[in-house]
Amino acid sequence: MYRTSRRGLIKSTAALTLGAAALNRSVSHSSAQEKTTIRYGWWGGAERQANYTRALEAFEAQNPDIDVEPEPAEYAAFQERMTTQIPAGNVAELFWIASPQVLTYAANDLYRPLDTVPTLDLSDYDAALLDSFRLSGNLNTMPFAIFAPVFRFNETFATEAGLTVPDASSPDWTWDALAQLLIDYSANNPSGRRGTAYNAHADLPFEAWLRQRGEQLWTEEGTAGFTVDSVAAWFDWWENLRRAGAALSLSEQDGPSADWQLIGDTVLANMGNSNHIVDDSRSFPDYTFRQRAMPLMPGAPEGHKYLYTPRIAMYQGIEENKVEAAARLMNYNVNNTEFVRTTGMSLGAPVNPRVRQEMLAFASPAETEMLTFVEAETAATRNPRFEAPPGSNTWRDVMALAIEEIANEQSTVMEAAQRMIDDINAEIERAR
């Protein structure tokens, strides 16, 4: 009987492995000659992943010379992956940018200037809109959705309680009047519901509060643009609601960021982003949700309104022969109505005005509410808004810590506000 020696076995295994590797390489090479592979990184849950995968498959069917490699991840995991991919020079050709990283990545030259990509179709955008996309004058990222801060309420609950929420254009639509409305609702509604979740941690409404006070979240110079007084006033507004029983406690809502599934049918209202209505309303299909622009502060300066736009970028290190394919995929993301129909609008209204209009024909009631709201907001006068500077990545965690200290009565509002600003500035300073 023929017996294989160990050395022979090792040699055969090595030969087989090398042969298989060579064969695999040759097969990959031949398919690579036909197709350009574009890696596409984004964040989100399972539903978004399924929707985007379907949309990208449709793109591949329309563009048989392009192979899209999806790189989805949950939000925190996406950032961790980017953190390791960047030093390795292994970033996806197209990738979304988390809001605290926009300027961090810009400072580290991660974006390919889009002015140098002739096949990127920007014909639907007027010059003013394109200017609003620029970072320090450079068009190096492309917004793909729009949302704005909103006050959202459950119209079904309001009707049950015989309550009328003032229209945003009404002179009664102020922060003080809203607080009173929420307190009255909590005291009088027969179902024992509260006025609102404790949303001091909601970043967009917080920014709206600051801008109405003539301040900003971030300055053009890359520093925190707010004062201790404004932060303390914001915390006070929420604490007054909590103490009056009109806002949930952190215990009831499971932390500073309320869990909507947990609290959705226990509150009349919630402050947040205009896009949240799309997913949140689906969690409670028996109710009708409406949203209003943020209440107004007396003396709020002209141009206090603002929009937030999540962004997508093309990696600076992209191979030149892939640029055209990547631009086609970017076009598909930002300019194609079918793409938005497939992926849904959970991330906000389309940034392309034509697509936004076309989507009205396919929108659900909640999506229509969002689209109508965003359309009205885009028409408003807006002062410039600046992106989060490098080092600000943890600012919302710092804010959560301040809120926890206040709500657990481990710190006064002023102390927590001061510490919050000091900690945020220290992180920004360290990153310089």
Added chain:
Amino acid sequence: MATTVEKTPQPETRQRYRPERQDGVAHVFMTPWLLGFVLITALPLFASLYLAFTDYDILSPPEFIGFENFTRMVDDDRFWSAISVTLRYVVFSVPLQLGFALLLAVLLDRGLSGLAFYRGGYYLPSLLGTSVAVAVLWRQLFGHDGLVNLALGQFGIEMDSWLQNPDTALSTLIILNVWTFGSPMVIFLAGLRQIPYDLYEAARVDGAGLLRQFFNITIPLLTPIIFFNLILQTIGAFQTFNQAYIISGGTGGPVDSTLFYTLYIYRQAFLSYDMGYASALAWVLMLAIALVTAIHFLLSRYWVFYGDD
């Protein structure tokens, strides 16, 4: 008279030892492990030692800054918070877990019918202890409207969410750790089986009761196993990350009450992009664990009884 010296019969060797050939084969088989060790363990270890002395934000090249990262820890309030949380966790959770594991092991060692079922059942939490499912379970148990508060409510006691209260959040993680007692329990069970039965018989003949047998026979003969479990669980407790990350959503809240040391390292590395400082923190943790382990070994000579002592 001539004498003949008989040669001592040598055992017949089946195959001549050929060191060079066998060493070569051994090296080939060791190569995957060696490569893994060098590339995945040793290199990152030494890289992190170098990075501990640098200002490194991941996105730009590291800059050597000497001992600055280590001196910075002195004035870092959250560093001290993390140390406080971790030490409290180690001091409370390890003895509780080992005590519970030993108690269950002794009970299971008493010839219980269906032992395999109980052993498997009790070991299960050790496998699930750091999963997202357990985090969800913990919220159901210790949340505002969780089972624990519902039970307390029956006695007129009203409590907020245990997970959102800075005074109780760490306790829930200690309970979670105690709950995963299966791993040390299985090791205790193996140790208990090694204790000669005739010692118990002799003790019984001399009139020793169960408690006396436990403290005078079981515990002394089990001390090497207790010591082994103590070392393993202490090191594991210092490195606790998943539970705190999952339960607190990665923040270490409420009010830093679950900001474990490893969670703080993670936050510095991946959220603040301060990889140099995170590396320094990691080396401090390694030295702390080495020191605590060394102290355990030094003290072990006073309480660990080996059969050949």
